[in-house]
Amino acid sequence: MADLVYRTIMHDIKEKIVNKEYDGMRLPDERSLSEHYQVSRSSMKRALELLAQEGIVFKKRGSGTFINPLYLKNRGLFKYEGSNLGITDSFSVPGKSQNIELLDYQVIKTDDDLKQDLFLTSSDFVYKIRRLRLLDDQPFLIETGFIPIKIAPDLNPDILKKSLFNYLEHQKNKRVTKSFLTITVEPSTLEDQVKLMLEPNEPVGIIEGIFFLDDGTPFEVSNMRVHYKYMKYNSFVNLNK
């Protein structure tokens, strides 16, 4: 998977940018680069296109391709830097260990919302899973997830105490690569205050998401209530449509 031409070149250029191996902020032109890498200009364009989509470079017709100075100065700000969609990963903090407490785990019938969101029929059943996530001893997230049993028939509490997405990727060879997220804000409920150790005036961030497998199959509907101090969502928006 990693030996594709445009991927390889993209990573190579990214590394060169980070290591400041280009003179100034402008990259060589596409024709020279394709000569240098010994590939067609189309493949070269594709590699540069990926970099542009990630906000690492800006392309300007007639002028050239330029490194985004903010990428060099503030790389951590950028989305998905070395992460995947797994919550376990995206909330990880260096030096802190993440723990999971299983609050609830059962199989229920689908209601109308679930049927729509997970593309199911009335005869399908889903797991309902509630988990409390902690960094060291600080709880920061209450997660309620719904997963069709037919997608992961052998799910069990041991898996749920670790990373669900890791289990899927490594044991079932299913990758979760797409999601719809809706982010909102609410005052904390009593349960939030108790479980997340919040004061009554302190709020929660709410992330509702539908996660998809590679092939477009909806895999999980999830509602996450996040301690406001741990709530941070970064997004790079590109509207060149």
Next chain:
Amino acid sequence: MADLVYRTIMHDIKEKIVNKEYDGMRLPDERSLSEHYQVSRSSMKRALELLAQEGIVFKKRGSGTFINPLYLKNRGLFKYEGSNLGITDSFSVPGKSQNIELLDYQVIKTDDDLKQDLFLTSSDFVYKIRRLRLLDDQPFLIETGFIPIKIAPDLNPDILKKSLFNYLEHQKNKRVTKSFLTITVEPSTLEDQVKLMLEPNEPVGIIEGIFFLDDGTPFEVSNMRVHYKYMKYNSFVNLNK
């Protein structure tokens, strides 16, 4: 701009999907489609790629291209549907009029953060602009923005009471198409409570953004404090890298 082959086809297929003109959830294969539209397969792929990036279809190697059922069922949920990056547009609600109250408007020197974010030097000056946005008579957003004067030397209060992005696009021919956003949550401050008509226990959502022009020039740094009931951010995430 709208007469590009892949754009035109993309919009045509999008419309056919919305109008349910395809049998079932699967599109015809790429080769048939390129035959039908009388274009090369590459152009066809490009059109379909755009649809996939927006989450409208899913492509599955070996099987075909499928309409995302959730797109049909819940189109409003999707990002950028007929919008641009302008806040004026993304917060618009049918049937409600948007108003802007100018709270503060001055020119200041750059501090270190601004210099970094807007890629300026110490000799540059910026506008500091604070605006309160309302839907009908309900205030929902306090916005503090910083803009280098050299990018928009003739800015004035009249423009600021309307849409800044519209002014840029139509009067200055500068389009804002990229941004970095960071979304967090906080309890409301006293000022929030007064200006946004919030109870003391009610929170705000915070959107901090850096907006870029087409060529990568950082154009504005903005901090938006949003009434929690009006705070909703949708995001389609695709990790096929």
Next chain:
DNA sequence: GAGTGGTCTAGACCACATC
């Protein structure tokens, strides 16, 4: 084996920026 999407090439021509 047949069908479908993915990758890659080589080259023509266009549109914009700069000098």
Next chain:
DNA sequence: ATGTGGTCTAGACCACTCT
């Protein structure tokens, strides 16, 4: 006039799915 990125083509071959 030259250099740069953008669009589009025609076609070869690969990788995966389904039957």
